């Protein structure tokens with residue numbers, strides 16, 4: 001078997017173009033540009049890179065964008081005040097507080113302070129609850145799982161019903177919402193995690209395998225059912241000689257020998273996360289104006305983008 005590479009980078013680029021187009025249409029119709037507010041606390045290098053990418057892409061889509069940088073020793077009250085300012089700003093439709101927050105800050109307090117209508121990360125309990133109740137159309141769905149679903153439908157077609165999906169990882173940000181989305185798509189869903197017995201055997205039962213545990217190359221060749229679709233959410237920086245490189249939670253070459261299709265790292269799920277953040281912000285602006293959600297990122301708007309791996 002020679003897995004197709006699911007090109008998340010190309011998919012995200014097309015999605016981002018459609019978002020830019022829809023943002024332009026909205027501005028022409030209503031005079032409103034979608035507005036994204038990003039809160040960054042501290043000097044974590046990776047967080048700075050991610051936040052810069054998000055802000056730059058938002059601006060490239062014609063969004064209004066505001067970035068609030070707070071010092072690493074900012075107090076919880078200062079962070080909450082920043083969130084409240086963005087909550088109250090009518091030009092801001094989506095708010096993102098970059099995680100992780102420094103030690104000593106109650107991240108739950110901060111994420112729950114974001115108004116649900118502006119919660120484009122999908123972390124507010126109202127949005128989590130809507131997703132859990134099958135009302136994901138009214139929710140903001142967390143960006144990484146939303147992007148994974150688009151890539152899955154790109155690989156397998158719109159109808160995923162009856163497939164056995166195994167998710168490795170049970171985080172609030174990826175594993176749990178991913179399970180809800182796959183369940184809503186009529187998959188049979190297994191959530192496996194660090195305390196599960198015989199992870200390899202569980203994974204071998206998967207038609208769809210989503211790896212989101214943050215363990216470099218945990219998933220090996222014999223964990224994968226021939227013909228499965230593998231979505232690798234892991235982004236792990238590992239030493240490679242005197243440099244470092246990014247690897248996923250899946251041993252890519254081994255998995256590609258077994259799978260039908262697989263996402264690479266980098267260039268798979270990561271770029272989709274950012275595109276879905278922009279899409280959620282575009283939707284937030286529409287909902288703020290009492291307009292129906294734009295027809296972007298839904299249905300069959302996207303032709304498959306898959307390429308062959310090397311033998």
Ligand SMILES: Nc1nc(=O)c2c([nH]1)NC[C@@H]1CN(c3ccc(C(=O)N[C@@H](CCC(=O)O)C(=O)O)cc3)C=[N+]21
Nearest residue numbers: 096097098099100121235266267268269270271273274
């Ligand atoms: N409130 C909040 N929301 C988030 O969505 C959020 C967050 N906090 N904290 C950190 C994680 C991580 N995250 C990534 C997004 C894109 C890439 C991405 O585009 N990665 C590129 C490679 C980037 C590189 O080279 O380092 C790729 O996979 O191709 C990675 C990671 C969003 N996060």
